[in-house]
Amino acid sequence: MPSIRLVNVTKKFGGITAIKKLSLTINDCEYVCVLGPSGSGKTTLLRLIAGIIKPDEGEIYINNKLVNDVPPQERNVAYVPQYYALFPHLTVIDNVAFGPLSRGLRREEAYKVGMHMLEMTRLAWRAESLPYELSGGMQQRLALARGLACGAKILLLDEPLGALDARLRVELRFRLREIAKENGLTVIHVTHDQEEAIVVADRLIVLRGGEIQQEGPPSQVYNEPKNIFVAHFVGGANFFEGFIAETDPHGSWVQLRNGFILRVNETRWKVGEKIVIMIREEKTEIIKGIKRREDINLLPGTIKEASFLGDFVIYGILLDNGDNVNSKMPTLLGIGKFKIGERVYVRLRTEYLRAYPYPPQGLYQELKVM
Amino acid sequence: MRRQRAIASENVRLRLIRKIDDFSAKNLVKCAVYASSIIFFFTLILIPPIAGILENIGKLKTIYYDPSLLTSANLAIINSFTMAFTVATLDLIAALPLAWFIVRSKMKIVNFIDVLVDIPFLIPTAALGYSSLLFWSSQDGISRIFGMETLIPPGFALVLLLHFAFSYPVIVRVMVGELLTYREVYEVAARTLGAQPFTAVRTITLPLLKPGIIVSFLLAFARSLSETGATVIAAGNFENGPVFIFKNIDKVGEGALVYVSSVLILASTIIFFLIKLLAPSLKFPIKRAFPSIERKLSSYEVVKFRDGATILVFLIIVVAPSLFIALPVLSALLDGTVNEMVAGSELWNVFWRSMLISYAVGSISTLMNVVFGLPAAVLIARRKLGRATSIFKALVSIPIIVPSIALGVSLKFFWGKYGFIPEFWVIVFSHTTITYTYFVESMSAAIEGIPVEMEDVAGTLGAKPFTIFRRITLPLTKYAVFSGAILVFTRALGETGAAKAVVRTKEFQTLPVLLVDWIINKRATSSQSALGIGLYIISAFLVLLALRFIIRERRR
Numbered sequence: 001m002p003s004i005r006l007v008n009v010t011k012k013f014g015g016i017t018a019i020k021k022l023s024l025t026i027n028d029c030e031y032v033c034v035l036g037p038s039g040s041g042k043t044t045l046l047r048l049i050a051g052i053i054k055p056d057e058g059e060i061y062i063n064n065k066l067v068n069d070v071p072p073q074e075r076n077v078a079y080v081p082q083y084y085a086l087f088p089h090l091t092v093i094d095n096v097a098f099g100p101l102s103r104g105l106r107r108e109e110a111y112k113v114g115m116h117m118l119e120m121t122r123l124a125w126r127a128e129s130l131p132y133e134l135s136g137g138m139q140q141r142l143a144l145a146r147g148l149a150c151g152a153k154i155l156l157l158d159e160p161l162g163a164l165d166a167r168l169r170v171e172l173r174f175r176l177r178e179i180a181k182e183n184g185l186t187v188i189h190v191t192h193d194q195e196e197a198i199v200v201a202d203r204l205i206v207l208r209g210g211e212i213q214q215e216g217p218p219s220q221v222y223n224e225p226k227n228i229f230v231a232h233f234v235g236g237a238n239f240f241e242g243f244i245a246e247t248d249p250h251g252s253w254v255q256l257r258n259g260f261i262l263r264v265n266e267t268r269w270k271v272g273e274k275i276v277i278m279i280r281e282e283k284t285e286i287i288k289g290i291k292r293r294e295d296i297n298l299l300p301g302t303i304k305e306a307s308f309l310g311d312f313v314i315y316g317i318l319l320d321n322g323d324n325v326n327s328k329m330p331t332l333l334g335i336g337k338f339k340i341g342e343r344v345y346v347r348l349r350t351e352y353l354r355a356y357p358y359p360p361q362g363l364y365q366e367l368k369v370m
Numbered sequence: 371m372r373r374q375r376a377i378a379s380e381n382v383r384l385r386l387i388r389k390i391d392d393f394s395a396k397n398l399v400k401c402a403v404y405a406s407s408i409i410f411f412f413t414l415i416l417i418p419p420i421a422g423i424l425e426n427i428g429k430l431k432t433i434y435y436d437p438s439l440l441t442s443a444n445l446a447i448i449n450s451f452t453m454a455f456t457v458a459t460l461d462l463i464a465a466l467p468l469a470w471f472i473v474r475s476k477m478k479i480v481n482f483i484d485v486l487v488d489i490p491f492l493i494p495t496a497a498l499g500y501s502s503l504l505f506w507s508s509q510d511g512i513s514r515i516f517g518m519e520t521l522i523p524p525g526f527a528l529v530l531l532l533h534f535a536f537s538y539p540v541i542v543r544v545m546v547g548e549l550l551t552y553r554e555v556y557e558v559a560a561r562t563l564g565a566q567p568f569t570a571v572r573t574i575t576l577p578l579l580k581p582g583i584i585v586s587f588l589l590a591f592a593r594s595l596s597e598t599g600a601t602v603i604a605a606g607n608f609e610n611g612p613v614f615i616f617k618n619i620d621k622v623g624e625g626a627l628v629y630v631s632s633v634l635i636l637a638s639t640i641i642f643f644l645i646k647l648l649a650p651s652l653k654f655p656i657k658r659a660f661p662s663i664e665r666k667l668s669s670y671e672v673v674k675f676r677d678g679a680t681i682l683v684f685l686i687i688v689v690a691p692s693l694f695i696a697l698p699v700l701s702a703l704l705d706g707t708v709n710e711m712v713a714g715s716e717l718w719n720v721f722w723r724s725m726l727i728s729y730a731v732g733s734i735s736t737l738m739n740v741v742f743g744l745p746a747a748v749l750i751a752r753r754k755l756g757r758a759t760s761i762f763k764a765l766v767s768i769p770i771i772v773p774s775i776a777l778g779v780s781l782k783f784f785w786g787k788y789g790f791i792p793e794f795w796v797i798v799f800s801h802t803t804i805t806y807t808y809f810v811e812s813m814s815a816a817i818e819g820i821p822v823e824m825e826d827v828a829g830t831l832g833a834k835p836f837t838i839f840r841r842i843t844l845p846l847t848k849y850a851v852f853s854g855a856i857l858v859f860t861r862a863l864g865e866t867g868a869a870k871a872v873v874r875t876k877e878f879q880t881l882p883v884l885l886v887d888w889i890i891n892k893r894a895t896s897s898q899s900a901l902g903i904g905l906y907i908i909s910a911f912l913v914l915l916a917l918r919f920i921i922r923e924r925r926r
Contacts, residue, residue, distance in 0.1 A: 052826045071395065072829035079830040085823035089845045098841065099831035104388055106380060150831045 002063060002153035002186040003028050004049060009058035011044055011210075018044040020210040021058070026188060031180055033201035033218075034190045035234065041210035042190040043082070046156045049188065050079040062154065073102070078147030082159040084139055086131035092142055093118065093127040099150025117145040120179065137168045144176070148183065155180065157189045161196060169193075173200050194234050198222060206230050228276055228356050232367045236281040236314075238325040241363055244269040251350065258321035263296045265350045274358035281328040285347040286315060286338060297348045301325070303338045317346055387837070394836035404754065407745035408762075410738075414799060415806045416765055419777050422784030423632050430632070432625030443630050446614035450634065450773070451641070453526075453610055454594040457533040461541050461590045462583065464534075464687075467680040469545035475677070483681065487543070489692045490536045494864035494910055496882040497903045499600025500889055501695035502532045507604075511694065524606030532604045533597065535688045537590035544589065548582030567668040569659050577654045584649045588642060595638055596773045599866025599882045603889050612775040612867050619779075619871060628783075631776035642771040643764070698896065699904030707897045717894060720876075720884065721902055725909065727794070728881040731869075732862040735802040739809040739858050740851065747813035748843075752822065763814075770807035777804060778871025785872065793878050800872045804865055805858040812857060816850030817843065856917050863910055881906055 004026040011019040018041045026032050034042050047053045048060060051072035060067050067075055078099075087095050093114050100110035118124040121141040123134075131139060140160060147155055160176065161169040177200045180187045191197050197204055198218040206213040206221065206229075214226040225231035228239070242254040242262065252269050254262045254277060262277060269275060287298070301319040313334040315327045325346055329337075338344060359366035393399055433440050472484050490498060505511040506522040513521040522528050556578065560570035576583070598612040605613045611634045615627060666672065702708070711718045746766065753759045769777065778800055785796040820843065828838045844851070866882040873879055879887070885902055888894040894902065 047826075050826070050830045052829065072826065073395070073832045073834050075830070076832075077830055079827055081823045081827060083823075085821060085827045087824060087828075087842060087846075090841075098828065098833070102828070102831055102833035102837050102841075104384060106377075106384065146831065152830075156830075 003061075004154065004186065004188070005059075005061040005064070006049075007059045007061070009048060009055045009060060011041075011048060011053065012056050018210050019048065019055075022210065022212060023058075024205070024212065024215075026186060029181075029184050029186055031177055031187045031189065031200060031202045032205060033197035033203075034188060034205045034207055035192065035194055035197040036207035037192060037233065040207040042192075042207055043158055044210070045207070046079065046158050046188060046190055049154075050077050050156055051075045052079070076150075076152050077154045077156060078150055078152035079156045080143045080147050080158065080160055083163055084143035086139060086142060086146070088131055090131075091127065092123060092129050092131065092134070095131065095142060096146045096149045099146060099152075103150060113149050113151075114145075117149040120148070121145040136164050137172060140164060140172060144179065148179075148185075153183075153185055155185050155187045157187065159191055160189065161191070161193075169196065176200065198234070204234070206233060208233075225278070225354070228278065228359060228363070228366050231278045231354070231356075236326060236328060237278050238281060238284055239363060239367070240277045240323055241358065242275060242277060244271050244273045244275060247271060252355075254355070256321055257323060260299055260319070260321040260323075262299075262348065262353070263350050264353050264355050266355050269355065276356045276358055276363055278354045278356065279348050279352050281314065281326045282312075283349065283352040284325055284327040285349070286317065286327050286329075287345050287347055288338075288342075289345070297350060297353075298345045299348070300343070300345055303340055303342045303344060306338065306340065308335070317344065319346065391834040391836045394839075395834040400835065403745050404749055407742045407749070410742040411746055411766070411806070414738075415769060415803050418784040418799070419635070419769075419772070419780040419803065422780035422782070423628065423635065425787075426624060426628045426783050427632070429623070429625040429628050432623050433629045436626075439626055440629075442609065443614060443626055446609045446611050447630060447633050447637070449526075449609060450595055450611035451637065453529060453533060454591045457530065457537055457594040458587050458591040460534055461537045462587055464680065464683050465538050465541035465586075466545055466583075467676055468684055469542045469549060471677050471680060472542070472546050473549040483684070484546075486684075486689050487539050489539075489689060491539050491543075491860075492911060492914065493692055493695070493907055494599075494860075494882060495536055495597055496599035496603065496864065496866050496885050497695060497907050498536055498692055499532055499603035500885070500899065500903050501693070502528065502535065502600070502691040503604050503889075504698060505691040505694035506531060510697070512690075524604055525608045528604045528606070529601055529608055529610070531687060531691070532600055533594040535691055536597065536600065537593045538684070538688045540589045540593055541586040544582055544586035545579070548579050552579060565659065566661060566664040568664040569661070569668075572654065572664075573659070580650065580652075580654070584645070587649075588645060591645070592638075592642070592771050595634075595771075596775075596867065598773075598775045598870065599864075599886050602866075602886055612773055615775045615779060616867065616870055624783075627779050631779040634776040635772045635780070638771050638773060638776075639768060642767075695900065695903055695907070698900035699907075702897045702901035702904065705897055707895075707901045710898075711901060717898065720879075721881075721905075723877070724879050724881045724884040725906070727797075727878060728863055729909075729913075731794075731798050731801050731880060732859045734798045735805055735862045736809075736855050736859045738798075738802050739806055740855055743806060743809040743854075744813060744851075747810050747817055750810065750814040751817035766810050767807055769803055769805075770811070773867065774804050774865060775867030775871055778868030781868065782872045793874055796872050797869065797878060797880065800868045801862040801865060804868050805861045808857045808861055809854040812854040813847065813850055816847040816854075820846050852917065856914065859917075860910065860914065 006022055006024045009019055009022045010017065022045070034045060036042050044053070048055055051067065051070060054068060062075055062077065087098065090098065093111060096114035096117050097110040100113045101107065105113065115124060115127065118127055121144055123138060123141055123145060126134060126138065131142065134142060140163070144160070157176070161172055164172065173196050176189070189200065201218055203215060204218045204221045205215040208229055214221055214230045221230065222235055225234060231237045232239070240256050240262065242256045244252050245255040245261065246253040247267060247269060249267065251263055251265045251267060254264055254275065256262060264277060299319050299321070301317040303315055304318045305316040307314045307316070308331070311331055312328050313331050315334070315338055317325050317327065319325060327346065433443065468483070468487070472480055472487070493501070503524065506528055507513070507520050507524055509519055511521070513519060522531065552575065556574050557570045560574045561567065565573065596612070598616055601610065602613050602616050609617070611630055614630055618626060749755055750759060750763050750766065755762055781800045781803060785791060785799060824842055825838050828842050833841065864882060865880070866886055869880040869883045873883060885899065885906060888899050888902060
């Protein structure tokens, strides 16, 4: 069964550690997306699994077999690099038949397998073309067909949709998942596009500085981010800095800048502790009207901008304490609802608020993705 | 039946490939291939010239007993570097506008000029030297137009014109390549921001092309420093390092040869690396713009004048002297010299023998360089030696920097110790040394051009090292392999300096050495020399044409 296991893997390039003591298990037929900013070690991780580079420390197992010293051609892992590395001097069918031929298949059989893969990726009609004659989407499908033709059950995709236009990207990401599931493949799909990752993955792995920040089903990673970086990188969020002013058995009161107070449903904090509160943009509500005395977590502010995104509208609000927040709502509900300069309240429901310890290097540094 | 036979032969082929594949995947085999290429480099290319000089360094002191010889040796060395520096600078000034014209001009004449540029490349330098001598110095040349007997007599000026002509295409070719890969969008952006065309080129394009300019300057510098055969023909009383060695190789003691050779080798290596190190920090004047002056310099009239002057210089100083040899060759064909050649004589027997030796030496040294140079090129391109790769690369470039006759002298000392090695092989080894860099550098550049991901992906698709090389690397670099081989072959065929230094007996004289001997020692009539040179050019041309035809066929 095609499974992958990494145990305490470290990879350094000169003085830079690209992967730090990383442990990870990927199960049979699982579609895993590795998400992270540039330089987080995503491509290094793929190249380690493909056998193109060797780890400095740790073990890599494929199908429970230690493969640290196994060369790429013996691993039975298909690697599709960014920009595909299609062989420019070989026709489409020659590119696809390259793997089977290299594995010793007779020419006829190799081309039969190749044609089958081209049919599956709807490229059979371009079999005699050269790679440069294909469109971006076709090149991507050819790279996929070539990877699948060698019979590998593990597919490593490095930013497979990165070179395509937005429309094609949306179309092809579903096709990718479909092909993987139809063929019982185990896939590691590297991307820095969080929307793409959330949509196609069975499991999401968020990488930063060569370390796993969080892994789990996309909904879990999105709704329950383990730290500020994950919250910021996967989806839009608002952050508030504050101190714990008071605690009780049901929650804590947090003092924000300029005397604003927020209630959170967490009891793990001590009075005086500095924390960061996060709420997703789409869970940040804007309400008109007057605050009632019993209302909590209602912060006054002024609408500063409105950005139309097609399906959604994002309102930018400057709170009276100087903090900025965004509120995202479906266009149907939100378009034209508020005017620039209008006085409003922002409601932050306690059940949607999550609190994190204040990062030692500061909030700004923690939110940096580069 | 036929189908079964086809299947059987396919099976045999597959089995054989699989065996070689399995063999190539073994670490020991990979190490052995790379180790053999490194051993080849050190034992045949690098150590012999160094050891040859070092072993004889003790003889240096003998030159101090002869102050006049020492003075003329020192002068020759200084002349070598002065000439190389002057020629490279003048060439850069004159050739850069032509490269620009070839890449940017939309005129139809561009294609014709582009073809003409390669002429000095195609004509062996000794032949070029004779052609220039006849063009500038003989009564039948350009002097006739001015009603003079000799417009430019053999000496410094003639050598300068000659070196200018044969180094010129080097700069044009390198700069055309650079300009073709340069993204014009930067220049366009500068112009949309208000820069005059001249300002945009001065402040944006030229600074970005600096690496190419440095490389072309160094190549022209090295070519001028190293050339021997043509220089000897055009030198008259002028002496630079190679001419000094050429003229004195059989006359003076080994001390003088060791002195001049060692100083040339050491100084050229130091200067080369100094230029390579310091030139990148040279700044172009980009901080200021002079709109009114630069507007005038960008005007249609000035640009047309520049193009006209560039083409004129190119035609008069580069093309005409190179092609002038055709006239005496034609007259030799008509005045009965051909009949004499066909009838056969001792002179022509020696000529044909030398031609055979030259082609045999060229072929064998090319083959050796391809076989052992290819793994070395992979080592450099894929940085397989880690940090040591840069050192290896620098060492590989040395033979191209050092004047070939100086290299020849040290090789003569080194191989001279091993009397049992036949003279023919000593000549082959020395030509291999001199041409090694050309192949390895052109190949490593070609391999670097292939994204390493292609080989990585081929590996993950199941291909073993031999298949990756056979089906990916080689097809993508095939053109470079052939071009590199042609470069090595033509360089070996045209080499005079090293051949002169290592040849011990007349039976093994290569063709350029023989022809230079014919001309400067007047061993043949001018008609015979012209015919000999003509045959030399035609044969080289035919071989080149054949090789290019093969390449074109294979590219299809």
